Amino acid sequence: MNFPIEVNNKTITARKGETILDALERNGIKVPTLCHMPGLYPTGSCRMCVVEVEGKSNLITACSYPVEEWMKIKTHSPRVVNARKTNVELLLSNHPDDCLFCERNGNCELQKFAEDLNVRERRFPGKKNKYKADPSGSSIVRDPAKCILCGRCVRTCDEIVGAVTLGFIGRGNKTIIGPPFNKQINLSSCITCGQCVMACPTGALHEKRHSSDLQNALHNPDLHVVLQYSPTVTVSVGEEFGLKAGKDMTGILNAALRKTGFDKVFDSSFGADLYITELAAEVEQRLKTGENIPVFSSDCPAWVKYTEQWYPEILPNLSACKSPQQMLGSVISSYYTDLFHINPDNLYTVSAMPCTAKKFEAQREQMTHKGITDVDAVLTTRELAQFIRLNGIDIEQIENELADNPFHVRSSAGRLLSVSGGVTEALIRTLHYRLTGKDMTQPKISELRNGREYKEVKMKIGDFKLGFAAVSTVRQAARLIGEIKAGRNDLHFIEVMACPGGCVNGGGQPIACDTGAIRARIKTVYEIDEKDPIRFAHKNPAVLELYRDFLGEPMGARSVELLHTSYKKREVPL
Structure with a gap:
């Protein structure tokens, strides 16, 4: 069943059962996402895909909210853009400042969003992550200091591959992602397939280089x-x-x-x-x-x-x-x-x-x-x-x-x-x-x-x-x-x-x-x-x-x- 919704003052066609993000992407409207990946159950945890919906007091996560008939949506209003920019700035506040030396320099989603959202100053000084990299594996290096906790690697390893090696460890601002008990990756059940590397938006996971x-x-x-x-x-x-x-x-x-x-x-x-x-x-x-x-x-x-x-x-x-x-x-x-x-x-x-x-x-x-x-x-x-x-x-x-x-x-x-x-x-x-x-x-x-x-x-x-x-x-x-x-x-x-x-x-x-x-x-x-x-x-x-x-x-x-x-x-x- 198709029905109309209004996006940025223009009418587009949505399908019953799809999310706002699905409808937007199908109609050629780009909305940034960090935690979302095709094939994974949507969580809306990163809040990058938020949009303004008329009648809703709070911003709505487009990746997890279903479309409704005659919705009126703003995808890039000042309120929405400011929320996304703030999210990126908060992520950067404790992220290592070593982009030039990073494996993903030039191909990092966090870096790209900072550029797209015109982040040009440090408004939120934070304590930088000091976690040490784990090079113990034969194939994959894990660098938790660069992890933004989007959870894509965890869900890819579980929902898609089925290896179930990675998970969330700790609580609050002490949360990290890693193998059980945060042990070295070579002691884990990792099968070294590298799908977590493909899912990671930053340099928190990358291959062990032989170059x-x-x-x-x-x-x-x-x-x-x-x-x-x-x-x-x-x-x-x-x-x-x-x-x-x-x-x-x-x-x-x-x-x-x-x-x-x-x-x-x-x-x-x-x-x-x-x-x-x-x-x-x-x-x-x-x-x-x-x-x-x-x-x-x-x-x-x-x-x-x-x-x-x-x-x-x-x-x-x-x-x-x-x-x-x-x-x-x-x-x-x-x-x-x-x-x-x-x-x-x-x-x-x-x-x-x-x-x-x-x-x-x-x-x-x-x-x-x-x-x-x-x-x-x-x-x-x-x-x-x-x-x-x-x-x-x-x-x-x-x-x-x-x-x-x-x-x-x-x-x-x-x-x-x-x-x-x-x-x-x-x-x-x-x-x-x-x-x-x-x-x-x-x-x-x-x-x-x-x-x-x-x-x-x-x-x-x-x-x-x-x-x-x-x-x-x-x-x-x-x-x-x-x-x-x-x-x-x-x-x-x-x-x-x-x-x-x-x-x-x-x-x-x-x-x-x-x-x-x-x-x-x-x-x-x-x-x-x-x-x-x-x-x-x-x-x-x-x-x-x-x-x-x-x-x-x-x-x-x-x-x-x-x-x-x-x-x-x-x-x-x-």
């Missing part, structure tokens, strides 16, 4: 430095340079990264093809033996950590395959160094990922071989863009180049791993070949592209009637695990990604993104798949060559040694 280590490595003449980049990064990094969301930057990245000094640049889509090839062989083996079914995917390190912490009883069901990042890192430190006569001790491998959890994964003790780590440093998409700018590279003046041998060929199936449902779709393509000896005539699986948090498809492949599911967020995964424990047995493979929508919305992606940008990235991934001449991981000639010349066969002795890993139960102290 300085990388810079030192590049200037060490004794080191051979290589980089692999995720296919997800190629469709999102352009946004950091003001380019259109979803623009594929693969060729530009190859050229730009060579100019920064890397000896070799690889596309980890190759690693994704390797992962799918190995995973399909593993799933086939389990289907034929009937052991440890359903198989859970293992390419999301946040999901793996969540399983180790909360569901150790299903660890045997987790695929033993390393993630694409770690697989490619492993073959770089073995096959690549042998091929080009490089001392593995002098190799320094960097990966650029859309994910903060990849930093945790690279440091897992299982991700080494003969004392050599698979990956030495991990950059998020944000760090990668900053690193390119640091080195003075103008991406608009660069011509496309190809990735380096011997990992320069990839299939579009490998790129599908960027989106929720993509692992499953790529797996089905290769599993179909392994079980029938034939490629699918129609590799696109529409049921896995519906954009929902839970996707399911049933199909007959060869002699097997199989059920596949793909979920994003561990909250959805926990629900599905509950069903399986209750007796559900019609699923044979389950893909889990911790971030909503998959890696395209990972915790290391550009901060200032919206659902439109995420949809644009997904659209590009699917368009690449439709046009690519190689749409099956098992058809990648470079992967076939790697198996022929070095690994042997999928699930063979050397493949298991280099491409597989193990898991362990993790005790959660808090």
Whole structure:
């Protein structure tokens, strides 16, 4: 049901049941918010979205108040603007004055509102927060001195992701946000997905940077430095340079990264093809033996950590395959160094990922071989863009180049791993070949592209009637695990990604993104798949060559040694 309301002396159309903020935004009227985020239950706690409503003595929070027929609203009256300005000034009164050194300088919502509201003097001198930063985690740094208590990280971790790591601690002006009992983040149940970083409007949460280590490595003449980049990064990094969301930057990245000094640049889509090839062989083996079914995917390190912490009883069901990042890192430190006569001790491998959890994964003790780590440093998409700018590279003046041998060929199936449902779709393509000896005539699986948090498809492949599911967020995964424990047995493979929508919305992606940008990235991934001449991981000639010349066969002795890993139960102290 639609009805008219009056906003700033003009009539607009509102819908029954929506909030004032929804109606305003749908009609192109901007109102500032700090505590509000799409997908989260509105609280109105920050009071930034207040508006004046005729007949109401107090200002009303637009994010939580429903529209009513013939409401008369003022969104930017002197009273409203003064209230918003006062709120920002009060937040700034105890906020650290180190904007120039802050991780979010130039991309901070509090800083932006101070600019928009013309805050030019300090009317409310306050006692500055003296809380110390917590750098104990492998992926995320928590800096409570910069926290404005908006609660977005708490609700994202709880309502969207389902990890429930953060909460409010203390009372009154002593309130802070952190893990239980305000312990270090490395002692908490944090799965390092980074969605809290994406939600934070200030610099209170940010990734642990590896840029300085990388810079030192590049200037060490004794080191051979290589980089692999995720296919997800190629469709999102352009946004950091003001380019259109979803623009594929693969060729530009190859050229730009060579100019920064890397000896070799690889596309980890190759690693994704390797992962799918190995995973399909593993799933086939389990289907034929009937052991440890359903198989859970293992390419999301946040999901793996969540399983180790909360569901150790299903660890045997987790695929033993390393993630694409770690697989490619492993073959770089073995096959690549042998091929080009490089001392593995002098190799320094960097990966650029859309994910903060990849930093945790690279440091897992299982991700080494003969004392050599698979990956030495991990950059998020944000760090990668900053690193390119640091080195003075103008991406608009660069011509496309190809990735380096011997990992320069990839299939579009490998790129599908960027989106929720993509692992499953790529797996089905290769599993179909392994079980029938034939490629699918129609590799696109529409049921896995519906954009929902839970996707399911049933199909007959060869002699097997199989059920596949793909979920994003561990909250959805926990629900599905509950069903399986209750007796559900019609699923044979389950893909889990911790971030909503998959890696395209990972915790290391550009901060200032919206659902439109995420949809644009997904659209590009699917368009690449439709046009690519190689749409099956098992058809990648470079992967076939790697198996022929070095690994042997999928699930063979050397493949298991280099491409597989193990898991362990993790005790959660808090």
